[in-house]
Amino acid sequence: MSASRKIAFIGLGIMGSPMAANLVKAGHHVTGYNLQQPAIDALVAAGGHGATSIAEAVADAEVVITMVPADPHVLQVVLGEGGVLENVKAGTLVIDMSSITPQTSIKVAAAAKEKGVRTLDAPVSGGEAGAVEAVLSIMVGGDDAADFAEAKPIFDALGTTVVHVGPAGAGQTVKAANQLIVAVNIQVLAEAVVFLENAGVDLAAALDVLGGGLAGSTVLNRKKGNMLNREFAPGFRIDLHHKDMGIVTDAARAVGAALPVGAVVAQLVASARANGDGSLDHSALLRGVERLSGRTVA
Amino acid sequence: MSASRKIAFIGLGIMGSPMAANLVKAGHHVTGYNLQQPAIDALVAAGGHGATSIAEAVADAEVVITMVPADPHVLQVVLGEGGVLENVKAGTLVIDMSSITPQTSIKVAAAAKEKGVRTLDAPVSGGEAGAVEAVLSIMVGGDDAADFAEAKPIFDALGTTVVHVGPAGAGQTVKAANQLIVAVNIQVLAEAVVFLENAGVDLAAALDVLGGGLAGSTVLNRKKGNMLNREFAPGFRIDLHHKDMGIVTDAARAVGAALPVGAVVAQLVASARANGDGSLDHSALLRGVERLSGRTVA
Amino acid sequence: MSASRKIAFIGLGIMGSPMAANLVKAGHHVTGYNLQQPAIDALVAAGGHGATSIAEAVADAEVVITMVPADPHVLQVVLGEGGVLENVKAGTLVIDMSSITPQTSIKVAAAAKEKGVRTLDAPVSGGEAGAVEAVLSIMVGGDDAADFAEAKPIFDALGTTVVHVGPAGAGQTVKAANQLIVAVNIQVLAEAVVFLENAGVDLAAALDVLGGGLAGSTVLNRKKGNMLNREFAPGFRIDLHHKDMGIVTDAARAVGAALPVGAVVAQLVASARANGDGSLDHSALLRGVERLSGRTVA
Amino acid sequence: MSASRKIAFIGLGIMGSPMAANLVKAGHHVTGYNLQQPAIDALVAAGGHGATSIAEAVADAEVVITMVPADPHVLQVVLGEGGVLENVKAGTLVIDMSSITPQTSIKVAAAAKEKGVRTLDAPVSGGEAGAVEAVLSIMVGGDDAADFAEAKPIFDALGTTVVHVGPAGAGQTVKAANQLIVAVNIQVLAEAVVFLENAGVDLAAALDVLGGGLAGSTVLNRKKGNMLNREFAPGFRIDLHHKDMGIVTDAARAVGAALPVGAVVAQLVASARANGDGSLDHSALLRGVERLSGRTVA
Incomplete structure (x- = not known):
């Protein structure tokens, strides 16, 4: 001790x-x-x-x-x-x-x-x-x-x-990188979910098999329930992730690191907030993909 | 039996x-x-x-x-x-x-x-x-x-x-979603790596702590060695992932599912191939982020 | 004669x-x-x-x-x-x-x-x-x-x-490039319009001064009326532009040309269609930017 | 008077x-x-x-x-x-x-x-x-x-x-929108140029016909010479446009306006700068598209 x-x-x-x-x-x-x-x-x-x-x-x-x-x-x-x-x-x-x-x-x-x-x-x-x-x-x-x-x-x-x-500052830099990875991993999971549903696949079964392979991630494990059930009580709020995406895009800009995907996802997080989803869990990025795909989002 | x-x-x-x-x-x-x-x-x-x-x-x-x-x-x-x-x-x-x-x-x-x-x-x-x-x-x-x-x-x-x-067809659809998630998870990891290095962070230490939290993924576990050592022997070749990104973008288009991030990553996979990295492991998407960030890539 | x-x-x-x-x-x-x-x-x-x-x-x-x-x-x-x-x-x-x-x-x-x-x-x-x-x-x-x-x-x-x-085939290639440029020029004009409106600027005055400088374009001249009045009778239908974005992304892929912005806009055109705007003029890409920005679109 | x-x-x-x-x-x-x-x-x-x-x-x-x-x-x-x-x-x-x-x-x-x-x-x-x-x-x-x-x-x-x-502030807002539109119009022109060249089209002839239709723009008129001749003396320097893209992305974020394409182009402008092109004319965004497409850029 x-x-x-x-x-x-x-x-x-x-x-x-x-x-x-x-x-x-x-x-x-x-x-x-x-x-x-x-x-x-x-x-x-x-x-x-x-x-x-x-x-x-x-x-x-x-x-x-x-x-x-x-x-x-x-x-x-x-x-x-x-x-x-x-x-x-x-x-x-x-x-x-x-x-x-x-x-x-x-x-x-x-x-x-x-x-x-x-x-x-x-x-x-x-x-x-x-x-x-x-x-x-x-x-x-x-x-x-x-x-x-x-x-x-x-x-x-x-x-x-x-x-x-x-x-x-390095601790904050790694935290920023953490938030970058998390946001993008959530976003692509959301894109996959809408794609799979539109294609008529059994989503729960698909997420099980996806989680077992190279597509597996902590995000998939922890957030698939939110996505399957459209249950978005936070968790970690989109408002906070929006703040963090601002931090990481600014920090990357300051050190000359390219974030081609991070920058797009920062826009999509901002869009979620603009659409009133700021107080939902960040897994609610799914709602943004649904809107882009023409679905009515409750 | x-x-x-x-x-x-x-x-x-x-x-x-x-x-x-x-x-x-x-x-x-x-x-x-x-x-x-x-x-x-x-x-x-x-x-x-x-x-x-x-x-x-x-x-x-x-x-x-x-x-x-x-x-x-x-x-x-x-x-x-x-x-x-x-x-x-x-x-x-x-x-x-x-x-x-x-x-x-x-x-x-x-x-x-x-x-x-x-x-x-x-x-x-x-x-x-x-x-x-x-x-x-x-x-x-x-x-x-x-x-x-x-x-x-x-x-x-x-x-x-x-x-x-x-x-x-559903098996193929799920495989396409698998390849989508894997490519994006690799790409954002690569963006994080260049960001962390440019910011002067100890990359190996950073990846350890990132892997332990919500940013963790099978991609991070299996590919961080490739990225740390710039060792890109396949593994799964970028040429094949390029083919797969074509499948998933076409399939998503056919069912009306939006892939805002997937489409960008499809371009970056194609770019890797155009830059002669087609026979490297897909973790070599890191080389593309390095090019965008102005580094000389051997 | x-x-x-x-x-x-x-x-x-x-x-x-x-x-x-x-x-x-x-x-x-x-x-x-x-x-x-x-x-x-x-x-x-x-x-x-x-x-x-x-x-x-x-x-x-x-x-x-x-x-x-x-x-x-x-x-x-x-x-x-x-x-x-x-x-x-x-x-x-x-x-x-x-x-x-x-x-x-x-x-x-x-x-x-x-x-x-x-x-x-x-x-x-x-x-x-x-x-x-x-x-x-x-x-x-x-x-x-x-x-x-x-x-x-x-x-x-x-x-x-x-x-x-x-x-x-070169005629078709140039037509594809034409449609690429037109779609992107419309999209960025739409992003500018929402930005200007949200910022409380006099949009009509702003478009006048923008049209007179390096930001001027045929798209701005011909489509600003549509955007100012939210009047989207075609003109050229989004459904057709969606077909064309498929042509240009496929053709660019075939010749190894990167379309990082074109690919994003192809997704946004597809999204417009998925949201039921397929039979509107392509200037209705504005409606997609409005949706992303959290506005209610009639 | x-x-x-x-x-x-x-x-x-x-x-x-x-x-x-x-x-x-x-x-x-x-x-x-x-x-x-x-x-x-x-x-x-x-x-x-x-x-x-x-x-x-x-x-x-x-x-x-x-x-x-x-x-x-x-x-x-x-x-x-x-x-x-x-x-x-x-x-x-x-x-x-x-x-x-x-x-x-x-x-x-x-x-x-x-x-x-x-x-x-x-x-x-x-x-x-x-x-x-x-x-x-x-x-x-x-x-x-x-x-x-x-x-x-x-x-x-x-x-x-x-x-x-x-x-x-409205004057600055419109100037920011101006720089947004200009950067994106240049970027898509650059994507079109590489696509047309890779496809074996007569570029000068193609730009002539493109300039005459809906794809025409002040950017096309004033910058096509730079692109045809790979002559990038400024003009308006990429370093300055990089500063401006920072202004417009921050300003749009502040008013809740989505810039899905603007954000990507901001990354590409930053990338041009990271690649040593900061003191070239902004038409040198073409060099970035060439790099992404696997060309050797002098």
Whole structure:
């Protein structure tokens, strides 16, 4: 068992709450801060501690974890007035586990470095269930391998696949690639579904045999039920995937990588959102293929 | 153990030879015919029988299996002069395991029906290794469930996933969908690889963590080695996948199913071929993304 | 004025009827044949002659013109039983002005050559109005420049732009390229229209200024009215453009030319058709962009 | 003739210099400012006046025109320290003729409004030649029609097509649409060229006949020479068009407009740049289609 650490946890939302609770379970001293009080109360009930400000939460922390919705929140929470960098001691390790752009992670890392603060970007994959069950995949960027080594026991309390993938921003880059692959794998599965149905094939049987061969994928396994039953409760919302497709197309543009298929799928995700499907699970890309194929979509 | 059947096997190529041998092992009486004699000799050496014509091969057969390269070969072997339909008894079950267009399978089925001959289309997935090890996925189309039931023990000697997916042509339709999904999954993996490399990420580490989450796929597992090492010995050749993308785009067009992403990938597969990569493994779609991204490709 | 020729005209439809009449006006001896009698009667009323069979129509002809809907009709009318090749004298010049695949034109040319019959493929652009007013563009393929020279005075009675673009099939190839460019130019105009409207711009003013610069095109000039008024009476029907996109994607595939954008637009044309817009003018591709953008399309 | 106005002109580059000179010719009192002195000297030699700072240039101006490369320059020149807004009198009309994002134009307009300064965004199309010959197309956005009316005589000294297209930002939106249409029209022309060449057609003849029909466009007229001769000296550089494709895809995303084809072409423009063609004319998109089609590109 790893040594207990003093951890400040900023952002106790759907993902952050169970993650903070898992850190408590693993024996860490966790002080949480959140804009809404009930999430703090829940952490305290689970054995953690509460703070009334970021300043208070991070005052004694050895490690700070942030888990917030998007780039502006990270900028405000970490770099903003009353934020993490203003209040931590030099040498603290700040781990941002939000899913944001690589550029923002790099900007945060540079600003922290100037104050002698160490950083990792460590976005996760696996959703709420993965957070609750502590089976997240965690892709970690950071300039110093020693920082990753120090954080590894903490990550191990949160997930099962934990990999240091490169320098600052690299975690976000891999997360972006993850979202790219997932969106495209869903889209082509949707195209296959409409094709198979239009051709009069037994879809359930077809998906079984497809899943057993080279066409098999985690997307097919996990989303075929949604597609067969036209049941699109999220899961992962199209609105969020739309944000992520913006991140990956911008990031790829910045490094000169061609995304001929990714760019088309980004349009189709945007189209799904424009058609009112933003709050459905991303498997609802099927509805877009149905619309293109002239079907009436309920 | 199932009853021994009298089987004629037409087409003893890279796939057909090990399949015929597996039928012999399973206790069937197999008579092979092939344009080149050595493949017939090999079947005889494995305990089968040889014939000098299709007529001779199918004369006493209860079941005829054909395994040939493309639509014209099926049309000639089954419908042509001296072909299967001219020479089999009424009631024989003719199983075409070639990968061809659904339309041709439907045409063959109709012509056979006129002569009182029963048919199944049963293309396979799994490649040469799958044929040798008898672990193929077999997607079966046929109008009569009883025909599938009769053929099931024979298929079980060849593969591990055997599914009746619909009426005549449906097997080919599912195979087409399989090839669609595989090509797109490879293409987006290639886009992700170039993006990750350009962004300075540790690619091997990134692919490990990607494989563990929702972005995971059989394509990622089996092809990441090719991509990491730029090692593109086939495997499944781009030339063949180009043929298959033609089948699926035509078939989708015929049934009014939209393939916005499939159509783009069909162009990229064609482009790979035009760039001289036709005899490489389909994972060499990576080379096309590299070209689009301005890299020099050896 | 050019010398009067004995011309057989097969196919007196929406295009063929006014074309045949224009040839009469130009002083030629025109004998028409059509499946429906009224069109023949109209030609006779206009000063032409009627025939009750292809055989009778072409018996004394120096030049035969065919103008029929699609490949199968050309194959039947020219190569079929009782068709043109069976009934013309050696040396006759057979000009097919239908819009079909280059491959079929090449096949017809080869079959004709075996019988000593000369051919040109000469599809047209300009629609019914262009046919009536004799201002068609005519793109001519043929292996022998002398044949084109001989036909030139005839073409000049039908159109204003008449160009010999290459060997047999080349006329059809250029027609295919024409349809490719037109479809894509319409599609991008439609994307611009929805973008401009969503952004709150005065669309009519914007199209005026766009038309005056490098973004100007014949498509913009002729179709902006359709788009501004959502008035999509044909004009040129999406169903026909769908057929043509099939021709150009197949032809490009056959010669190894990449159509990354053309392939996407082919899908969007197919989608328009699948959504019930097949009988609208091709400017109705706008409706597809509106659907993708989440608008309700009446 | 219109009344003489006191105009400050900020940004005397390739476009700004001839535009400022044309305003002098039209009888206006023009004071120029530029980072490099020689351009100021040239304006003085042409009958204008020079300033050593933005503050000095705009001190007495009734109208301020800015013509700079990109968003950051506009933000700095207009909103920055020592910039236009700090130094103009309330009521001044500030016209930004740069090509930037609609969002930045809206931001500038809002900031100006707070200080009682009026603004127009008025990007141009027509290139250096259009600027020199005063035949630019000018697409003007602005909330107040009276501001456009006041500026109209000034615009008329610079261009021949001058249209008020909507509120603040609308000029930039139309410019973005212009660049979208131009890029796609070039791309499909390039696809047609490679297709026609591969098919063995006489390209020059084919482009002639295509230009005469519905496929005709200003792009075809002006760029066919570049394509026929593989002569790609700019003209308008791919690097700049790459910037513009970023603007239009972002702007369309912001207003929920689908760009399925525009997004693909944005990738192809980026690919051209990644392949080292950034300083060539945008007609060099042809080289990308050639690469995709397996040709060696010099």
